[in-house]
Amino acid sequence: MSDVATGAFVSPKLLPPLPSPGRLKRWRIIATWRDVVLTALSLYLIWTLGWPALKFLFLDAVWTGSSRADCLAETAGHPVGACWPFIAAKFPQFVYGFYPESERWRADLTFFLGGMLLLPLLIPRTPFKIANALLFFVAFPVVAYFLLIGGSFGLHYVETRSWGGLLVTLVVAVTGIVTSLPLGILLALARRSELPLLRTGAVIFIEFWRGVPLVAVLFFATFMLPLFLPPGWEIDAMLRVLVGISIFAAAYIAEVIRGGLQAVPRAQYEGAKALGLGYWGAMGLVVLPQALRVSIPGIVNIFIGLFKDTTLVLTVAIFDLLGQLRAAFADPNWSSPSTLFTGFAFAGLIYFVFCFGMSRYSLFLERRLHRDRD
Amino acid sequence: MAAEYPTHAGLSSTRHATAVEMIGVHKWYGDFHALNNINLEVKRGERIVICGPSGSGKSTLLRCINRLEEHQRGRIFVDGVEVNADLQHIDEVRREVGMVFQQFNLFPHLTVLENCTLAPIWVRHMPKKAAEALAMRFLERVRIPEQANKYPGQLSGGQQQRVAIARALCMNPKVMLFDEPTSALDPEMVKEVLDTMVELARDGMTMIVVSHEMGFAREVANRMVFMDEGQIVEINAPEPFFAHPQHERTRLFLRQILH
Numbered sequence: 001m002s003d004v005a006t007g008a009f010v011s012p013k014l015l016p017p018l019p020s021p022g023r024l025k026r027w028r029i030i031a032t033w034r035d036v037v038l039t040a041l042s043l044y045l046i047w048t049l050g051w052p053a054l055k056f057l058f059l060d061a062v063w064t065g066s067s068r069a070d071c072l073a074e075t076a077g078h079p080v081g082a083c084w085p086f087i088a089a090k091f092p093q094f095v096y097g098f099y100p101e102s103e104r105w106r107a108d109l110t111f112f113l114g115g116m117l118l119l120p121l122l123i124p125r126t127p128f129k130i131a132n133a134l135l136f137f138v139a140f141p142v143v144a145y146f147l148l149i150g151g152s153f154g155l156h157y158v159e160t161r162s163w164g165g166l167l168v169t170l171v172v173a174v175t176g177i178v179t180s181l182p183l184g185i186l187l188a189l190a191r192r193s194e195l196p197l198l199r200t201g202a203v204i205f206i207e208f209w210r211g212v213p214l215v216a217v218l219f220f221a222t223f224m225l226p227l228f229l230p231p232g233w234e235i236d237a238m239l240r241v242l243v244g245i246s247i248f249a250a251a252y253i254a255e256v257i258r259g260g261l262q263a264v265p266r267a268q269y270e271g272a273k274a275l276g277l278g279y280w281g282a283m284g285l286v287v288l289p290q291a292l293r294v295s296i297p298g299i300v301n302i303f304i305g306l307f308k309d310t311t312l313v314l315t316v317a318i319f320d321l322l323g324q325l326r327a328a329f330a331d332p333n334w335s336s337p338s339t340l341f342t343g344f345a346f347a348g349l350i351y352f353v354f355c356f357g358m359s360r361y362s363l364f365l366e367r368r369l370h371r372d373r374d
Numbered sequence: 375m376a377a378e379y380p381t382h383a384g385l386s387s388t389r390h391a392t393a394v395e396m397i398g399v400h401k402w403y404g405d406f407h408a409l410n411n412i413n414l415e416v417k418r419g420e421r422i423v424i425c426g427p428s429g430s431g432k433s434t435l436l437r438c439i440n441r442l443e444e445h446q447r448g449r450i451f452v453d454g455v456e457v458n459a460d461l462q463h464i465d466e467v468r469r470e471v472g473m474v475f476q477q478f479n480l481f482p483h484l485t486v487l488e489n490c491t492l493a494p495i496w497v498r499h500m501p502k503k504a505a506e507a508l509a510m511r512f513l514e515r516v517r518i519p520e521q522a523n524k525y526p527g528q529l530s531g532g533q534q535q536r537v538a539i540a541r542a543l544c545m546n547p548k549v550m551l552f553d554e555p556t557s558a559l560d561p562e563m564v565k566e567v568l569d570t571m572v573e574l575a576r577d578g579m580t581m582i583v584v585s586h587e588m589g590f591a592r593e594v595a596n597r598m599v600f601m602d603e604g605q606i607v608e609i610n611a612p613e614p615f616f617a618h619p620q621h622e623r624t625r626l627f628l629r630q631i632l633h
Contacts, residue, residue, distance in 0.1 A: 270442050271479030275493035275545060276469040285492060289483050369483075371525070 056081040056338075057345065071336040082342040083334075090328040094346075097164015097324055103156060107167050110144045114174070122361060124368060137178060144171075160238035164319040166350065171238075172245060172310040172320065173354075177303050179246040184253025185292075189283065191258055202254075209251035215315055217244045222316040241313055245306070252302045260295035261287065293369045300362035304355045322347055390454040393418045393549050393580040394439055399448035401434060401604075408434045409445065410604040416549075421581045423591040423612075426601035427627060432584040435601070436551050439582070440471045453548055469497060472542030476554040478534045480526035480541070486513065487522040490541045498545070505544070512540040516570050532563025536570055543574075550574065552583040586631055592616065600624045 029039050060081030062071050069075050071083035087094075096104050117136040120126040148171070151157035163171070190202035209217075221240040229235070264287050272282035292299075311322045319327060325343045328334070394416040401409035409431050416422055424432045437443040438450060441457050441464045450457040452467045481489050490509035494500040500508070513519045516536035518529075526534050535555055542550060552571065556564045568590045575581060575594040585591065591598060591612055598615040600608040600623075608621045616632075619625045 267475065267477055267479045268481065271475065271481065272492075274440055274442065274468060274471075274473040274475075274479075275541070276465060276497040277493060278465065281496050285496060286481050290481075293483065 056341070058082075068332075068334050068336045068339070071334075071338060073337075080336070080338050082345060083336055083338045084342065086328075086334045086336075086339055086342055087346050089334065090324075090331075093165060093328060094321060094324050095166045097167060097319055098162040099158060099164065099167065100156070100162070103150070103158055106147050106150070106155065106158075110147050111170075113143065114140060114170075141175075141178075160236055161318075163238065165324040166321045168238075168313065168318060168320040168323075169307075169310050172242060172313060173307045175242050176245045176249050176306050176310070179242075180249035180253050180302075180306070181299070183246065183250035184257055185288065187250060187254035188257035188261060191254065192261055206251045206254050209248055210255070214245070214248055214309055214312055217248050218312060218316045220244075237316070238318065241316065241318060245310070249302060249306045253299060256295050256298035256302060257291060259298065260291035260293075263294050264290045293366075296362055296366050296369070300358055304358055307354055307358070308351060321350060391418055392416070392451070393420070393453060394582065395449075395451040396435075396439075397449045397451075399435075399438060399445045399450060401431075401438060401443065401445045401447075408604050409438065412448070412606060414599065414606065414609075416580065416582060418548075418580055419578050420596045421575050421579075421594050422583065422597050422599055423595040424582065424584045424599040424601060425586055425588075425591070425627070425631075426607075430601040431604040432601055433553050434604075436473075436553050436582060436584055439549075439551060440468050440473055442473075469545060470548045471551060472545055472547035472549070473551045474535070474538050474542055474553065474555045476558050478526070478531075478538045478558075480534055480538055482526050485523050485525055486518070486529070486537050489526065489537060490544045493541070494544050509540070509544050512543045513537070515543070515573075516540045517566075530563060531559045532566045535559065535563075535567045539567075539570055539574070549580045549582065552581065552585065554584050554586075556585065556587055588616070588632065600627065602627070 028035055030036050058081075060079055061084055062076055062080055062082070063084050065071060065083075065085035066089070068083075068086075070085060071080055073080050092101075092104070096107055099107055114136075117132065117140055121129070121132050121136055126132070146152060147155070148163070148167075149158060149160070187202050187206055190198050191206065193199050193202070218241060221244040222237060225235070225240060268286055268290065269282050272286040277285065311320055313320055314323045314326075325347050329340060329343060392415055394414070396412050396414045399409055399412040400407070412431075412435060414422075414435075424435065426432050434443055438445045439452060439457065444459075445457075453470055455463050455466050455470075457463060457467050480486075481492070484492065487506060487509055490512065491500075491502065491505040494505040494508060495502060498505075510519055510522065513522055516539055518533055518536055518540075521529055521533060521537070526537065529537065539555075555571070556567050559567060564587070568587060571581070571583070571590065572594055581594075583590075583595075595612045597609055598612050599606055600615075600619075600621070602623050608615070608619065608624045610620070615624075616628065619628055
């Protein structure tokens with residue numbers, strides 16, 4: 001019988017579903033001439049960029065030594081790549097800055113506590129999420145503050161001016177990230193509020209902070225703000241920078257979240273209202289979870305930018321990781337032709353690890369939160 | 375169907391014989407007069423079906439009852455509580471009035487069960503376990519308990535709308551508003567939703583339904599309301615309404631939709 005129905009037709013029986021032939025697998029490396037050319041080009045690029053890097057970082061690198069002499073071609077007997085002993089010698093400075101050596105255990109303890117609290121927070125399915133979040137977001141900052149600053153509980157006072165290195169980078173980045181998100185959410189909600197005064201205030205606030213460069217903010221906080229404060233008032237330099245960066249990032253976050261809020265249909269809010277939920281209930285339980293979910297790529301984008309922008313504190317004489325690196329370059333004991341490159345390779349690696357980590361985690365989070373879309 | 379399902383008439387505190395009362399209600403969108411002098415009294419246990427051409431103000435009328443829209447003139451009472459700018463009144467009314475939307479408005483990021491327990495937990499402050507038990511009872515009643523842990527996006531339109539009905543019922547409402555509950559459904563799924571609504575009507579729920587499902591209207595409505603241009607044109611019991619519509623506009627409309 002023909003399957004082509006002309007005129008009247010009655011299917012004799014419903015056909016059973018057949019197994020799918022599966023996705024066609026094609027080896028796209030040399031499938032066509034175009035692929036061959038692209039493959040060859042890619043290989044050439046990998047070779048020209050990858051091989052020198054490999055040579056510099058590993059093959060020609062000097063691994064042991066105690067001074068610049070070990071990193072010179074004359075001593076090593078071959079062209080010298082990375083000078084890793086330089087990193088090893090300066091490592092404590094890169095991590096702690098000028099934090100007094102006898103007190104560095106306090107910074108270590110802070111790193112350890114932060115890591116131990118953050119890790120279970122990032123892993124789904126660990127128990128006591130709420131207690132964990134409270135510990136990390138409320139208790140940990142307080143503990144970290146007293147631990148790092150000291151001056152009480154029998155700890156020596158360590159002024160923030162002597163903090164430095166990765167410690168400063170992490171303090172600034174983590175504080176900026178943790179405070180800018182809730183602040184940004186509130187700003188976004190204010191900007192979409194039905195109260196005209198609140199809305200206008202939020203618009204002005206956001207547009208102002210987005211309109212000025214971060215460097216100007218830092219300069220203002222550091223050098224100008226003291227002039228406006230009444231005599232006798234003094235706000236710690238680090239604190240001023242933290243506040244400046246947090247507000248700056250919050251303005252950007254607010255705009256990303258506003259985009260997310262606009263993506264949630266109004267009907268969702270009405271559905272929540274009709275059930276008797278108030279503004280905060282409807283926002284917190286129904287609208288924001290959906291808005292934040294679509295905002296994740298944008299939010300993480302800002303966090304990654306923020307992490308790298310922390311290095312701008314250099315302009316106001318706070319020496320973060322990059323600042324300490326540059327200070328270390330000035331050490332004549334380690335001045336060799338490859339010192340500079342080694343240092344930047346190391347710093348690049350550190351930044352990359354953190355930023356790539358954030359990026360991967362956000363992808364993981366997105367996939368997890370989109371479970372309901374299959 | 376056995377009658378061990380919870381009925382509503384018995385559970386609600388009987389404060390007022392009138393469930394919803396609208397007196398001289400007006401509403402404008404800009405210059406457009408959306409509701410023009412609406413007077414309607416809905417008795418407890420009564421089932422009202424509102425029909426009319428699109429843009430006639432049916433949905434707006436419904437949405438004014440739980441203040442999703444604000445009316446500008448006239449007064450609305452729900453179970454004796456006036457719906458006005460007083461936020462406490464609005465909260466009280468919304469707790470007692472369930473609403474089912476044309477587009478379901480389920481929360482896509484929550485499972486079916488979580489959709490149903492959200493309001494009991496956060497508005498009624500019910501313990502989670504009790505709220506889940508309650509939700510399962512209503513999900514069984516709309517015959518989809520087996521979907522409780524799925525997300526709304528994984529259900530068919532008819533199933534989603536039944537979840538929406540169960541979600542509203544979990545708040546033990548005194549009045550249920552239905553805003554074209556079957557208009558967004560595939561034809562094959564209309565019946566399962568209407569059946570659920572018929573059962574609800576049999577249990578004595580006070581219902582105000584905006585719908586063009588005339589079969590349903592004949593079966594359950596106590597009174598039919600026909601609206602046009604923001605006004606109530608005709609109110610009558612279903613029998614005479616369909617057999618002998620009084621107003622010319624009503625006759626025209628019924629001719630159009632009954633073919």
